[in-house]
Amino acid sequence: MEMRNIAIIAHVDHGKTTLTDAILEQTGMVERGVSMDSNDLEKERGITIYAKNTSVMYKDTKINILDTPGHADFGSEVERVLRSIDSVLLIVDAAEGPMPQTKFVLKKSLELGLKPILVLNKIDKPAADVDKAEEDVYELFLDLGADDEQLNFKTVYAIGRDGVAALSMDDEMKDLTPLLDLVLDEVPNVATPERLDAELQGQVFNLAYDNFLGRMGIARIYKGTVKNGQHIFLKDGEKTITGKIAKLFSFNGLQRVEVGEASAGDIVMIAGLPEIFIGQTILATDSNDLLPAISVDEPTISMNMFVNDSPFSGKVGKYLTSRQILDRLEKELEVNVGLKIDTSEGSKFKVYGRGELHIAVLIENMRREGFELAVSQPEVIIKDIDGQKHEPFEEVTILVPEEFSGTVIDKLGKRKGIMNDMQTDNGQTRMIFSVPTRGLLGYRNEFIVDTKGEGILTTTFEDFKPYAGTIMKTEYGSMISMATGKALGFSLGNLQERGTLYIGAGTEVYEGMVVGNTTKGADMEVNPTKGKQLTNMRASGSDETIKITPPLELSLEMAMGLMREDEYLEVTPDAIRLRKQYLKESERARNKRQTK
Numbered sequence: 001m002e003m004r005n006i007a008i009i010a011h012v013d014h015g016k017t018t019l020t021d022a023i024l025e026q027t028g029m030v031e032r033g034v035s036m037d038s039n040d041l042e043k044e045r046g047i048t049i050y051a052k053n054t055s056v057m058y059k060d061t062k063i064n065i066l067d068t069p070g071h072a073d074f075g076s077e078v079e080r081v082l083r084s085i086d087s088v089l090l091i092v093d094a095a096e097g098p099m100p101q102t103k104f105v106l107k108k109s110l111e112l113g114l115k116p117i118l119v120l121n122k123i124d125k126p127a128a129d130v131d132k133a134e135e136d137v138y139e140l141f142l143d144l145g146a147d148d149e150q151l152n153f154k155t156v157y158a159i160g161r162d163g164v165a166a167l168s169m170d171d172e173m174k175d176l177t178p179l180l181d182l183v184l185d186e187v188p189n190v191a192t193p194e195r196l197d198a199e200l201q202g203q204v205f206n207l208a209y210d211n212f213l214g215r216m217g218i219a220r221i222y223k224g225t226v227k228n229g230q231h232i233f234l235k236d237g238e239k240t241i242t243g244k245i246a247k248l249f250s251f252n253g254l255q256r257v258e259v260g261e262a263s264a265g266d267i268v269m270i271a272g273l274p275e276i277f278i279g280q281t282i283l284a285t286d287s288n289d290l291l292p293a294i295s296v297d298e299p300t301i302s303m304n305m306f307v308n309d310s311p312f313s314g315k316v317g318k319y320l321t322s323r324q325i326l327d328r329l330e331k332e333l334e335v336n337v338g339l340k341i342d343t344s345e346g347s348k349f350k351v352y353g354r355g356e357l358h359i360a361v362l363i364e365n366m367r368r369e370g371f372e373l374a375v376s377q378p379e380v381i382i383k384d385i386d387g388q389k390h391e392p393f394e395e396v397t398i399l400v401p402e403e404f405s406g407t408v409i410d411k412l413g414k415r416k417g418i419m420n421d422m423q424t425d426n427g428q429t430r431m432i433f434s435v436p437t438r439g440l441l442g443y444r445n446e447f448i449v450d451t452k453g454e455g456i457l458t459t460t461f462e463d464f465k466p467y468a469g470t471i472m473k474t475e476y477g478s479m480i481s482m483a484t485g486k487a488l489g490f491s492l493g494n495l496q497e498r499g500t501l502y503i504g505a506g507t508e509v510y511e512g513m514v515v516g517n518t519t520k521g522a523d524m525e526v527n528p529t530k531g532k533q534l535t536n537m538r539a540s541g542s543d544e545t546i547k548i549t550p551p552l553e554l555s556l557e558m559a560m561g562l563m564r565e566d567e568y569l570e571v572t573p574d575a576i577r578l579r580k581q582y583l584k585e586s587e588r589a590r591n592k593r594q595t596k
Contacts, residue, residue, distance in 0.1 A: 001060065001061070001062060001191060002060065002061040002062070002189045002191055003061065003062045003063075003064070003189060003190050003191040003264075003265035003266060004061060004062070004063045004064070004086070004087075004183055004184065004187045004188075004189065004190070005063075005064045005066075005084065005085040005086050005087075005187075005190060005220070005265065005267065006063065006064070006065055006066070006085055006086070006087050006088065006089055006183060006187055007065070007066040007081050007082055007085045007088045007089070008020055008065060008066070008088070008089045008091060009082075009088050009089070009090055009091070009102075009105035009106065009109065009116075010090065010091035010092065010102065010105070010121075015091055015093065015121045015122060015160040015161070016089075016091045018160040018161055019089075019091060019119070019121065019158065019160035019176075020054065020065060022160060022161075022163035022176060023056060023065065023176055023179075023180070024054060024056060024253060024254070025163065026163060026175055026176050027056040027057060027058050027180075053065075053066055053206075053218065053251050053267055054066075054251060054253060054254055055250075055251045055252060055253065055267070056253070058180050058184070059180075059184065061184060061189075062266070063180070063183060064085070064251065064266070064267045066081045066084070066085060066267075080205040080206055080278060080294055080337075081205060081206070082105075082108055082109055082112055082114065083112065083203070083205055083220075083294055084203070084205040084219075084220035084267065085114070085220075086114070086187055086188055086190060087114055087115060087116065087117060087183075087186065087187040087188075088105075088109045088114055088116045088117070089116070089117050089119050089179075089183075090102070090105075090106060090109075090116040090117070090118050090119065090137070091119045091121050091160075092118065092119070092120055092121065092133055092137055093121055093122050093125075093133075094120045094121065094122050094123045094125060094128035094129065094130050094133045094157075095122060095125040095127040095128045095129065095133075096133075097129075097132065097133045097136040097137070098133075098136050098137050098140045099397065099458060102140070103140060103144070103460070104460045106140065106141075106144060107144050110141070110144050110145065110146050110150055114150075115149060115150050115153065115186070116150070116153055117153060117154050117155075117156065117182060117183070117186055117187075118134070118137055118153050118154070118155045118156070119155075119156045119158050119165070119179065120133055120134060120155060120156070120157050120158065121158050121159070121160050122159065122160070122161075123157050123158065123159060123169075124159050124162075130157065130169060134155060138151070141153070154167075154182055154186060155167075156178060156179050156182060157169055157173075158176075158179065159173070163175060163176055164176065165177075165178050165179040166178055167182070189265075190264060190265030191263065191264055191265040191266075192264070195222070195223050195224075195264035195265065196224070196225070196263050196264050197224075198223035198224050198264070199223065199224050199283075199284055199285070199287075199289075200221070200223065200224035200225065200226055200232070200282065200283060200284035201221075201222045201223040201224060201281065201282070201283060201289055201291065202219045202220060202221040202222055202223075202226060202268075202281070202282035203219060203220055203222065203279070203280070203281055203282065203291045203294075204217040204218065204219045204234070204270075204276055204277065204278055204279065204280045204282065205218060205219065205220060205278060205279075205294065206218040206278065207276070207277070207278060207334060207335040207337070208269060208335065209331065209334050209335050210271070213246070213247060213271040213272070214271070214274055215274055215276060215334045215335075216249075216269050216270060216271045216276070217269070217270045217273070217276035217277070217278075217280070218267065218268070218269050218270075219267070219268055219269075219270060219282055220266075220267050221262055221263060221264055221265065221266050221267075221268060221282075222264060222291070223264050224263070224264060224284065225261050225262070225263040225264070226245070226248065226261065226262055226263075226268065226270075226282065227245070227248070227260065227261040228245055228247065228248040228258075228259070228260050228261065229244060229245060230244070230245050230284070231243070231244050232244075232245060232270075232273075232282055232283065232284060233282070233283045233284070233285065233286050234273065234275070234276060234277075234280040234281070234282060234283075235280060235281050235283060235288075235290055236277070236279055236280045236281070236290075236293065237290060237293065240286065241273065241275045241276075241280070242286075243272060243273040243275075244272060245270055245271070245272050245273070246271050246272025247270075247271040247272060248260070248261070248262060248268055248269070248270060248271075249268060249269040249270075249271070250262050250266060250267070250268055250269075251267060251269075256269055270282075278294055278337055279293050279294035299338065299339070299340055299352035299353050299354055299381060300353075300354060300355060300380060300381055300392035300437050300461060301352070301353060301354075301355060301356065301359070301378045301379065301380050301381060301392075301437060301441075302350055302351060302352045302353070302378070302379055302380075302381055303350075303351055303359060303375050303376050303377065303378045303379065303560075304345075304348050304349065304350055304351075304375065304376040305325065305329070305348075305349045305350075305351050305363075305373055305374075305375050306322065306325075306347055306348045306349065306373065306374055306375075307320065307321065307322050307325065307347060307373065307374065308320065308372045308373055308374045308570055308571070308572065309374070310374070310510065310513075310570050310577070310579055310583075311484065311510040311511075311583075312508070312510060312570070312572070312575075312577075313372060313570075313572075314372070315572070316372070316572055316573050316574050316575075317370055317371060317372030317572050317573055318370035318371075318573075319369070319370055319371045319372070320371075320372050322346075322347035322349075324371070325349065325366075325371065325373055326343065326349060328366060328369070328371065329341050329349060329351065332362060336362070338353065338354045338358060339351065339352065339353055339358070339362070340352040352381065354461070355437075355459070355461070356378060356441070356557055356560055356561075357557065359378070359560075360556045360557050360560060363375065363556060363571055364556055366571075367556075367571050367572070367573055368573065370573055371571075371573075372570075372571070372572045372573070373571055374568045374569065374570050374571070375560075375568065375569045375571065376563075376568060376569075377560075377563045377564065377565055377567065378441055378560055378563075380392055380436070380437045380438045380441070382467065383464055385464065388466055388467075389466070389467035390464040390465060390466055390467060391436055391437065391438060391464065391465065391466075391467050391468065392436070392437040392461065392462075392463075392464055393434055393435065393436055393437065393461075393462045393463055393464070393465045394434075394435055394436075394437055394440060394459040394460065394461055394462055395420075395432065395433070395434060395459065395460050395461075395462045396412070396417065396432070396433040396434075396435050396440070396457065396458070396459050397430070397431070397432050397457075397458050397459075398429075398430070398431045398432075398433070398447075398455060398456070398457050399428060399429070399430050399455065399456040400428070400429055400431075400451050400454065400455040400456075401427060401428060401429070401451070401454050401455075402424055402427050402428065402429050404429075404450060404451045404452075404454070404455060405422075405424075405429040405431065407450045407451075408431065408447070408450065408451070408455070409431070411443070411446065411447075411450065412433050412435060412439070412443075414471070414472035414473075415435060415436070415438075415439030415440070415443065415471050415472065415473065416435065416436050416438075416439050416468040416469065416471050417433040417434065417435035417436075417439060418433060418434045418435075419431060419432070419433050420432045420433065420434060434462060435459075436465075436468045436471065438468070438471055439468070439471050439473075440459065441560075441561065442473065442561035442562065443473075443561070444457060444557065444558075444561055445558050445561045445562060475521040476499075476517040476518065476519065476521065476562065476564075477499075477517060477518040477519075477520055477521050477522040477523045477524055478514045478516075478517055478518070478523050478524070478564060478567065478578070478580070479495065479498070479499060479501070479514065479515050479516040479517060479518055479523075479524050479526045480512060480513070480514055480515070480523060480524070480525055480526065480580055480585075481509045481510065481511060481512065481513045481514075481515050481526060481527070481528055481529075482511060482525045482526065482527050482585065483509070483511060483527045483528070483529045483530075484509065484510045484511050484529075485508070485509065485529035486506060486507070486508055486509075486529060487503050487504070487505055487506065487507045487508075487509050487515070487528040487529060488505060488528070488529060488530065488531050489505040489546050489548055490530070490531055490532045490546060491526075491527060491528045491529065491530040491531070492504070492505055492528060492548055493546035493547070493548055495515075495516065495526055495528060496516075496548060496549050498516075498518055498524065498526075499516050499517050499518035499519055499520075499524075500516050500517050500519075500551075500552050501515060501516035501549070501551045501552065502514070502515055502516050502517075502551055502552055502553075502554055502578070503515050503516070503528065503551050504548070504550070504551045505548060509528055509529065510579075510583070511583055511584065512579055512580045512582070512583025512584065513577055513578070513579045513580075513583075514567060514577075514578035514579055514580065515528050516551075516552075517562065525585060554576050554577075554578070555576070556569075556571070556576060559576050559578055562578065563578060566580060566581050566582075566588070566591075567579060567580055567581060568580075568581055
């Protein structure tokens with residue numbers, strides 16, 4: 001049986017999961033309406049977070065398809081996946097053209113010597129400009145140093161939502177056959193006789209976890225055959241692990257199926273070796289026929305995670321102790337290679353991640369599983385390179401209506417952002433900045449307000465560069481509750497004139513909890529539980545209806561952006577609350593004196 005291995009890469013929301021779903025449906029692998037994005041967070045956010053494997057049978061050929069995340073925070077997922085395949089389908093929205101993550105994933109593909117197939121998707125959009133998008137992609141290939149072979153890429157025109165594609169804009173579009181035929185023609189068959197007859201060689205590129213089977217490795221078999229029950233060697237240059245395969249799985253559609261053996265070119269899942277890890281070469285004998293190591297991007301931000309000790313702790317969560325939090329973090333380390341954890345401070349765990357979204361997804365998953373915890377303000381990781389302080393920088397691409405561009409330039413300038421490019425077309429301005437990660441912490445919330453929700457901001461990690469110095473940020477003050485009880489409409493009606501509230505009438509609050517922010521930049525003690533003084537005298541006009549503006553509902557990322565240095569974020573299954581580290585005003589004052 002012939003075999004092809006491809007990955008689908010694209011910017012967030014350019015339609016790769018939709019296209020993969022259509023391929024699965026048309027090859028009879030799934031029923032209509034079944035999607036690759038199966039995780040709840042993925043469905044809600046409309047993004048792919050975890051790389052996934054699937055396979056389809058087409059014209060007696062097995063095509064393994066790997067769907068990759070488009071968001072740079074999950075870059076460590078992308079890089080590993082690309083090592084295990086032989087070509088990529090680069091999907092580009094015909095209206096938007098190549099975007100930051102397109103550049104990010106394409107750069108990784110070209111560096112690995114892969115020759116992409118371009119899929120111009122959403123060509124039915126009113127704003128689609130196929131010629132311009134194709135030209136922009138060609139320029140991007142040139143900018144990224146593509147060789148002559150890679151520049152000679154084939155293009156397919158598609159409407160992923162309708163499941164149709166064609167090799168020319170003039171051809172009739174019926175289904176995805178033209179795309180699948182092109183994959184068979186352009187992507188090399190990896191199940192060749194010489195590979196099949198060789199001695200076993202494979203490489204682990206991803207991990208999975210099963211409550212019954214424990215940690216499992218997802219691997220690409222490059223040569224030979226691997227069998228269920230076989231003794232294998234796992235080597236990474238430093239150490240050798242040997243063990244017996246307890247179960248061997250292959251992929252069929254979205255299902256994993258147990259198989260007796262798998263041969264060169266196939267992608268398998270191996271259970272039974274608890275020490276299996278990414279980058280290890282799989283061998284049948286203790287030889288040194290190792291494959292190149294897989295490097296993983298290093299973390300750029302960190303935050304502390306510990307037991308929630310607020311007055312409301314333990315009311316709804318199932319998992320509250322530091323032991324339970326540590327066990328969960330260690331389980332996450334099994335599969336999340338972009339993450340690092342430092343447990344040297346006892347019950348306080350320092351978590352290092354690839355960006356705010358990377359850590360926020362972990363916290364959100366824990367919250368939904370019934371965990372209660374507290375986290376500190378995110379900090380960027382500062383490195384010492386040749387005796388000089390270096391910090392992480394991001395390449396930030398912004399697309400905004402023209403009238404908002406001045407505000408964005410001003411704000412990012414204060415945050416030490418340097419503009420590298422700016423173009424205006426049809427009233428939309430596209431700008432590219434290089435900004436320290438420090439300068440971006442907390443900026444997304446402001447960006448949404450400044451652009452009235454019409455702006456698009458995307459980031460990709462650039463590099464560690466010399467420390468940029470002091471950063472000017474918009475300082476908000478916190479409205480801190482000085483009482484415990486139920487917030488009342490009368491009190492909130494007065495407080496909303498001083499800033500933005502995070503709570504509505506009827507919300508339970510405690511002393512030291514942050515109930516809103518003030519634009520003046522100084523903290524303010526407030527009493528949201530205060531009711532109206534009642535008398536038996538009625539005065540005309542004094543009983544007007546109180547109009548309360550709906551509160552700002554805090555999402556995890558928003559709260560992480562608004563959190564101040566002296567605050568914690570309390571995360572429970574039913575709530576996200578900001579609070580001061582010291583709940584009593586006297587304790588805060590004492591701490592201030594001591595730190596001075």
